[in-house]
Amino acid sequence: MELYKQIKWLILIIPTLTIWIWEFVRHEYLLPYLSMDAGNWLSPLIVFLITLLLLTKLFAILETIQAELQHSKQLQAALQERENLAKELHDGIAQSLFLVSVKLDQVNQNKEQNEQLLSIKKTVLEVNEYVRQSIAHLKYPPEAVTVPGENSISDLINEMHLDSKVKVEYKWPITEIDLTVKEKLGLYEFLREGLRNIRKHAEEANHIRIRLETREAGWRCVITDNGLGFAGNPLLKEGSYGLKFLKEKTFELGWELDLRRESGRTTLSVLKKRQVEQR
Numbered sequence: 614m615e616l617y618k619q620i621k622w623l624i625l626i627i628p629t630l631t632i633w634i635w636e637f638v639r640h641e642y643l644l645p646y647l648s649m650d651a652g653n654w655l656s657p658l659i660v661f662l663i664t665l666l667l668l669t670k671l672f673a674i675l676e677t678i679q680a681e682l683q684h685s686k687q688l689q690a691a692l693q694e695r696e697n698l699a700k701e702l703h704d705g706i707a708q709s710l711f712l713v714s715v716k717l718d719q720v721n722q723n724k725e726q727n728e729q730l731l732s733i734k735k736t737v738l739e740v741n742e743y744v745r746q747s748i749a750h751l752k753y754p755p756e757a758v759t760v761p762g763e764n765s766i767s768d769l770i771n772e773m774h775l776d777s778k779v780k781v782e783y784k785w786p787i788t789e790i791d792l793t794v795k796e797k798l799g800l801y802e803f804l805r806e807g808l809r810n811i812r813k814h815a816e817e818a819n820h821i822r823i824r825l826e827t828r829e830a831g832w833r834c835v836i837t838d839n840g841l842g843f844a845g846n847p848l849l850k851e852g853s854y855g856l857k858f859l860k861e862k863t864f865e866l867g868w869e870l871d872l873r874r875e876s877g878r879t880t881l882s883v884l885k886k887r888q889v890e891q892r
Contacts, residue, residue, distance in 0.1 A: 617682075620675050624668055631663045632656065713737050766804075766823070773808040775821075783823035790825075790832050799866045800834060800883075806859045807836035807881045810847075815840030815879065831887040837878045847872060 639652050647655075714737050770781050792800065804823070811818055818840030826833045847856055856872070863870040869884040 617678050620671050624671055635659050779819050781821045785825050789827045799862055803883050806855050811838045817841055831885045833884045835882040837880045839878050842874045842879050
């Protein structure tokens with residue numbers, strides 16, 4: 614703000630100071646050599662040249678500062694909205710799910726009903742986990758969310774608390790692709806959900822491979838493991854909220870999500886095709 618005020622004062626002072634200096638030099642030193650008419654013609658010309666050389670640059674700086682201030686206000690408003698939404702989720706859905714989980718713990722029924730209650734409780738806990746993650750993401754502006762690089766992707770792996778016996782290999786040339794903020798969030802969620810599913814469902818898995826493949830037609834991110842695999846289609850399985858959420862998210866981004874079993878490994882991948890410009 615201090616720079617903004619200084620530039621405004623400079624814009625006001627420079628033309629006045631230019632005229633004063635010119636008139637002083639003209640009357641003190643140039644009057645014997647320069648006619649009055651010529652001096653009157655030169656006065657606006659000199660002010661115009663000074664304006665062109667100096668004031669246009671000051672105006673450009675001023676416009677940049679105003680644009681940054683406007684962008685900052687928009688980010689602040691968006692962040693406030695995200696915080697309000699996070700608070701509503703926490704005060705509403707998250708607390709309600711926690712209360713349901715507590716009440717399920719207090720219910721005593723027969724064996725068959727207990728199995729059903731355990732299944733319901735598991736579902737409630739999974740939904741509660743996704744809500745809590747959504748709340749955590751909403752507390753930060755989108756610009757603060759970054760996709761792990763080659764040196765920091767291990768932080769995400771450690772965050773998922775995988776078994777120490779599981780070996781993880783990754784090839785991650787993230788700098789070779791351009792991602793929007795929304796795409797960064799989508800790719801980050803894809804990595805989290807892929808590793809979470811391996812941790813929870815991939816029995817006997819001891820090797821995970823993560824690859825980000827760049828190509829002329831776009832890029833492809835692949836997560837594979839050597840677990841026992843799955844029965845049916847997990848994307849259609851009742852209660853698979855994480856995968857269903859991921860499928861919806863990738864569909865919104867225009868990505869192709871694929872989950873298959875091949876060569877003794879489970880493969881979860883997402884494909885982003887480069888859009889061809891229409892001529």
